[in-house]
Amino acid sequence: EDQVTQSPEALRLQEGESSSLNCSYTVSGLRGLFWYRQDPGKGPEFLFTLYSAGEEKEKERLKATLTKKESFLHITAPKPEDSATYLCAVYSGNTPLVFGKGTRLSVIA
């Protein structure tokens, strides 16, 4: 059974304080790992897809990396507008996306 574990559950950062969010997964044949951002009262917004170990993707202050067991979402010099819940999900081709429980990020000015 595919499983996704995200840590930490919640993270509080000062503005400009870089950090990383972790997504550990077990899956029978990874076909894609996805990162989403969800703001309160909104649907998840797609950020990145990673398909194979060693792959990296960047967008503004965010950088996602992938190994065979986990993915990291690195946030460099975060701003208050980066505050949101970040969701990780995996796709193995046999079932719908399997989501982690998310990391609630708060960036304080």
Next chain:
Amino acid sequence: GAVVSQHPSWVICKSGTSVKIECRSLDFQATTMFWYRQFPKQSLMLMATSNEGSKATYEQGVEKDKFLINHASLTLSTLTVTSAHPEDSSFYICSAKPGLFSNQPQHFGDGTRLSIL
């Protein structure tokens, strides 16, 4: 690109009413659409998967007669909550992708907050 539109964004209605929520993919053909339910501060809970032109596949514990799903075209899926009761109050979110076995990302609507009085 890859925009999914969901309407309405907020519904308040009386107990016993049936409520229909629409989910449209605006700039791509969505062979597969998904319906999720989300409780406060919890992750997404998949309710059902629908493929255009066929019956939806419901997750265990989801009542198919309570939550009717229709995916009649490649750009539109609807979720009808029949005879809604206060316990059906929740945040419902749809998503879509080009094909069930596609490894392309799912794109989500902005959700519908349903409140049953």
